[in-house]
Amino acid sequence: MTYQSPIALRLLVPLLCLALLPLIASAHVGHMDMADEPALGASAAFDANGRLWLATVRDGHVVVQHSGDLGKTFSDPVQVNPVAETIYASGENRPKVATGPAGQIDVQWTEQPTPGWTGTIRFARSTDGGRHFSAPITVNHDPAKVTRGFDSLAIAGNGDVVVAWIDGRDAARAKSAGKPYAGFAFYYTWSTDGGKTFAPERKLMDHSCECCRTALARQPDGKVAAFFRGVYEGNIRDHAFAVLHTDGQANHPERATFSNWRVAACPDQGPGLAIGARGVRHAVWFEASHGPAIWYGQLDPGHAPRHALKLGGAGASHADVAVAGKTVWVAWNQVNANGYSLMLRVSHDGGAHFGEARTIASSKVAVGSPQLLERADAAYVAWNTSDGFRLIAIKER
Amino acid sequence: MRRLLTILLLAVAATAFAGASAIEPLGPGDVAALLKPPARGERIIMLWSLDCVYCEPNMQALAKFQRTHPRQIELVTVATDSIAQRTRIATRLEAAGMQGYPARAYAELSPARINFLIDPNWGGELPRTIVIRADGSRTAISGELTDKQLAQITP
Numbered sequence: 043m044t045y046q047s048p049i050a051l052r053l054l055v056p057l058l059c060l061a062l063l064p065l066i067a068s069a070h071v072g073h074m075d076m077a078d079e080p081a082l083g084a085s086a087a088f089d090a091n092g093r094l095w096l097a098t099v100r101d102g103h104v105v106v107q108h109s110g111d112l113g114k115t116f117s118d119p120v121q122v123n124p125v126a127e128t129i130y131a132s133g134e135n136r137p138k139v140a141t142g143p144a145g146q147i148d149v150q151w152t153e154q155p156t157p158g159w160t161g162t163i164r165f166a167r168s169t170d171g172g173r174h175f176s177a178p179i180t181v182n183h184d185p186a187k188v189t190r191g192f193d194s195l196a197i198a199g200n201g202d203v204v205v206a207w208i209d210g211r212d213a214a215r216a217k218s219a220g221k222p223y224a225g226f227a228f229y230y231t232w233s234t235d236g237g238k239t240f241a242p243e244r245k246l247m248d249h250s251c252e253c254c255r256t257a258l259a260r261q262p263d264g265k266v267a268a269f270f271r272g273v274y275e276g277n278i279r280d281h282a283f284a285v286l287h288t289d290g291q292a293n294h295p296e297r298a299t300f301s302n303w304r305v306a307a308c309p310d311q312g313p314g315l316a317i318g319a320r321g322v323r324h325a326v327w328f329e330a331s332h333g334p335a336i337w338y339g340q341l342d343p344g345h346a347p348r349h350a351l352k353l354g355g356a357g358a359s360h361a362d363v364a365v366a367g368k369t370v371w372v373a374w375n376q377v378n379a380n381g382y383s384l385m386l387r388v389s390h391d392g393g394a395h396f397g398e399a400r401t402i403a404s405s406k407v408a409v410g411s412p413q414l415l416e417r418a419d420a421a422y423v424a425w426n427t428s429d430g431f432r433l434i435a436i437k438e439r
Numbered sequence: 440m441r442r443l444l445t446i447l448l449l450a451v452a453a454t455a456f457a458g459a460s461a462i463e464p465l466g467p468g469d470v471a472a473l474l475k476p477p478a479r480g481e482r483i484i485m486l487w488s489l490d491c492v493y494c495e496p497n498m499q500a501l502a503k504f505q506r507t508h509p510r511q512i513e514l515v516t517v518a519t520d521s522i523a524q525r526t527r528i529a530t531r532l533e534a535a536g537m538q539g540y541p542a543r544a545y546a547e548l549s550p551a552r553i554n555f556l557i558d559p560n561w562g563g564e565l566p567r568t569i570v571i572r573a574d575g576s577r578t579a580i581s582g583e584l585t586d587k588q589l590a591q592i593t594p
């Protein structure tokens with residue numbers, strides 16, 4: 043061991059370098075991937091003062107900007123996570139931003155901690171008007187390197203932060219035991235101390251869909267409710283609704299759509315939810331039991347939705363919904379060979395009837411999912427495109 | 440020793456770079472050529488994405504199927520993720536043992552437009568298997584293929 047031939051030594055170093063080359067190369071290219079792609083995953087929210095907050099992902103950092111002039115100009119971006127992470131921001135993945143009653147700005151995202159289907163739910167808060175963010179914390183207590191993602195974020199009426207996501211731990215456990223397990227599972231947790239700590243996560247339901255965004259909305263009683271795609275007996279990809287209890291009460295997820303679309307596939311299109319002041323649950327969702335279709339309906343868990351209305355078929359995708367008083371807005375992307383149209387329908391009678399679909403914006407380049415936002419009873423659509431972020435005001439009609 | 444070193448160098452360089460560079464972009468203008476009926480037999484286009492948990496088993500089943508009909512079936516994988524993610528796409532294809540098959544990835548950041556051009560009556564769910572035959576006929580199936588469905592697309 044004390045003697046090594048000069049030739050062996052001379053070879054050892056280059057050989058070691060060569061052995062490491064693929065790692066270095068892939069890490070570098072991997073980073074370039076992130077840097078090259080101005081991922082379209084973005085979220086926006088208004089605060090109590092009518093300022094718009096925008097979260098996007100750049101070079102492994104969630105960045106937050108605000109606008110006091112309805113998206114015409116934005117503040118300089120502030121990095122939320124000081125250390126770069128691999129962040130999910132394409133498809134239906136996107137960083138989340140929510141504003142709270144005390145002026146706080148909450149940001150959440152899914153990190154890919156290791157290559158493959160792994161995810162960690164991350165959270166940070168600003169209490170100084172978005173100038174600085176707390177050190178990011180990991181929300182999920184389970185340390186297993188399993189799939190987690192399609193996280194959602196909502197602020198309960200009492201100010202608690204409620205976080206939900208799709209989690210692969212039960213599927214992984216079943217697989218290693220050689221047992222079948224359909225889909226993944228829906229987990230959630232909450233923070234009562236302003237996002238400093240989160241309660242150990244609770245499983246709401248086994249057998250959620252694996253690859254669709256989840257939706258949360260606040261009820262009139264202040265509790266947060268969830269609407270998400272499940273996997274029902276025979277690979278049926280219908281949706282479930284549940285109130286997410288944070289006080290120890292038992293949860294009762296119930297099937298809330300009944301399209302009976304059977305497929306062993308990733309729909310890659312999750313639903314949207316908005317709950318009116320009288321508790322009506324306005325929802326939008328996608329299914330393809332008879333060709334692709336996006337729907338509006340009012341959820342009646344355990345039964346088929348009321349006032350179901352097909353919003354679009356071929357080329358229609360990624361709908362969102364908002365409600366204020368008797369006004370209900372639904373927006374979605376409509377694609378054709380030439381590009382994208384942002385479509386809108388409005389109801390003035392609480393969702394019983396809707397006006398004709400109309401185009402409120404269009405894009406020749408790639409677009410993300412539209413997000414409906416409200417500000418002083420007026421509605422806007424946040425639309426991220428390859429040409430930049432757009433805030434589109436909805437003119438009354 | 441020197442020869443061994445050269446071989447090692449080449450092997451390492453090949454594994455590091457070959458996979459990622461072999462993936463060709465698929466832009467809106469390339470769709471017509473992709474969908475053009477083959478001169479003989481059938482072309483199977485296997486659409487998949489990084490998020491899709493059903494896709495690798497489906498492409499592996501199709502690869503096995505292709506090997507039983509090597510002269511009649513041309514198999515192409517198309518990732519609906521942006522080509523900007525080519526490294527991740529290549530890594531996954533390699534892990535699935537798909538290096539031997541032509542691979543494409545969408546040249547746009549969101550998939551809906553190219554999805555629509557490939558098949559307007561498809562909502563983007565994955566995997567999506569499209570079979571295009573020399574006579575111009577087509578079959579498109581969403582979801583992981585069953586043995587019965589595989590039998591139906593036998594050339």
